[in-house]
Amino acid sequence: MEIHERKKVMVVIGTRPEAIKLAPVVLELEKNGAHFETQICVTGQHREMLGQMLRVFGLRPDHDLSVMKAGQGLAEVTSACLTGLDRVLRDQRPDLVLVQGDTTTTLSAALASYYHHIPVGHIEAGLRTGKKNDPFPEEVNRRLATHLSDFHFAPTEVARDNLLLEGVRLEDILVTGNTVIDALLLAQARLTEEPSRAVDCLGATDGLRIILVTAHRRESFGLPFRRICEAIRAIAEKRRDVLVVYPVHLNPNVQAPVREILDGLPNVKLLVPLDYFSFVACMQRAYILLTDSGGIQEEGPSLGKPVLVMREVSERPEAIAAGTACLTGTNPERIVEAVSSLLDDPARYRQMTSRPNPYGDGHAAERIVQFLTTRLISPPS
Ligand code: UD1
Numbered sequence: 447m448e449i450h451e452r453k454k455v456m457v458v459i460g461t462r463p464e465a466i467k468l469a470p471v472v473l474e475l476e477k478n479g480a481h482f483e484t485q486i487c488v489t490g491q492h493r494e495m496l497g498q499m500l501r502v503f504g505l506r507p508d509h510d511l512s513v514m515k516a517g518q519g520l521a522e523v524t525s526a527c528l529t530g531l532d533r534v535l536r537d538q539r540p541d542l543v544l545v546q547g548d549t550t551t552t553l554s555a556a557l558a559s560y561y562h563h564i565p566v567g568h569i570e571a572g573l574r575t576g577k578k579n580d581p582f583p584e585e586v587n588r589r590l591a592t593h594l595s596d597f598h599f600a601p602t603e604v605a606r607d608n609l610l611l612e613g614v615r616l617e618d619i620l621v622t623g624n625t626v627i628d629a630l631l632l633a634q635a636r637l638t639e640e641p642s643r644a645v646d647c648l649g650a651t652d653g654l655r656i657i658l659v660t661a662h663r664r665e666s667f668g669l670p671f672r673r674i675c676e677a678i679r680a681i682a683e684k685r686r687d688v689l690v691v692y693p694v695h696l697n698p699n700v701q702a703p704v705r706e707i708l709d710g711l712p713n714v715k716l717l718v719p720l721d722y723f724s725f726v727a728c729m730q731r732a733y734i735l736l737t738d739s740g741g742i743q744e745e746g747p748s749l750g751k752p753v754l755v756m757r758e759v760s761e762r763p764e765a766i767a768a769g770t771a772c773l774t775g776t777n778p779e780r781i782v783e784a785v786s787s788l789l790d791d792p793a794r795y796r797q798m799t800s801r802p803n804p805y806g807d808g809h810a811a812e813r814i815v816q817f818l819t820t821r822l823i824s825p826p827s
């Protein structure tokens with residue numbers, strides 16, 4: 447039998463969604479320990495919100511750059527990640543670096559790897575709005591990550607086509623589905639086996655329908671974000687038959703307006719960010735998901751929940767085309783109207799909740815690791 451050298455794969459994680467979406471990949475690489483030695487490097491771009499995700503998935507970092515500091519700008523986070531990763535990559539010399547998505551960590555890790563001539567695999571590659579500043583800075587982060595990467599794991603065919611249009615070679619792209627669906631199925635299975643894994647932050651809800659809210663996008667900061675908060679306030683005041691549940695992102699630009707505009711309303715629960723199992727349990731109990739998050743647009747359809755997206759554009763056109771998500775923008779009237787229509791029109795609600803999920807079947811991580819095995823362990827002769 448031919449004996450192959452194990453390949454060292456460094457998985458770089460910075461923020462909450464990267465931890466959720468990379469956890470299934472790390473677990474799959476670990477299952478294939480005969481081929482791969484897996485190391486996790488966290489930049490610590492997020493601190494508390496990353497820590498809680500690493501804990502629930504049982505991930506232990508091998509390297510921690512601890513870059514988060516209060517009041518940092520994008521340039522500071524980028525340069526701290528780049529310098530820290532440069533050191534780790536020089537010491538460890540992995541055979542491959544895996545990055546996910548479009549954060550500052552993603553861009554820095556892809557760039558640092560390129561400087562060291564280390565191949566990069568980009569997970570959730572090919573998402574585009576075509577607008578440089580929306581989302582900011584993610585649209586440019588992911589475009590640059592594409593050109594720094596060698597293997598491109600596209601969640602959908604639309605994403606693959608975006609990559610082809612930018613000149614990426616077809617043989618370097620694999621359409622996998624989104625790894626967030628793998629994470630979601632894992633969480634749902636664990637919650638069925640062990641419901642106590644989730645902190646029940648809702649308790650008795652007296653038959654009220656739950657509107658689960660998250661919002662944090664940088665391009666909305668300032669007036670658009672205040673308008674989102676005002677819309678949520680108007681919904682809570684107008685509709686005493688709903689309970690608004692909002693785990694508030696720790697970014698101070700989010701915390702301040704949310705506390706100012708939404709604190710103290712009897713049917714609004716402002717919570718700390720929830721660990722993934724608790725959040726999935728909340729999504730299962732929710733009637734509507736009202737969000738500007740990327741990941742929640744992908745998770746909603748698997749849970750049979752409608753997603754109202756408080757953004758002007760989305761890099762996830764599949765959900766909009768499938769009718770499981772709908773863009774409301776940040777205009778308060780449009781947000782209130784979209785929520786009211788779902789609350790009052792059962793046919794509209796059914797229409798948004800009875801479509802298949804365009805984001806995958808929960809086997810994305812397996813496909814990624816299989817591809818890496820073919821390309822790194824047994825390259826075609
Ligand atoms: C980042 C990503 C965004 C992603 C989001 C997920 C970039 C440019 N943006 O945005 O793509 O959708 O994460 O949530 O990479 N903070 C804490 N504790 C934490 C996390 C954040 O205190 O655990 C506060 C800190 O003050 C930090 C600030 O939030 O400086 C902003 O965090 P940052 O990572 O810069 O950007 P996000 O807006 O979270």
Ligand code: UDP
Pocket residue numbers: 462463466626660662693718719720721722723725726738739740741742745
């Ligand atoms: N999420 C979570 N706890 C929360 C809020 C969100 O676990 O309190 C999960 C959510 O299910 C999704 C991911 O975090 O998988 C989305 O992260 P975020 O909104 O921070 O980033 P984005 O998806 O916009 O990049």
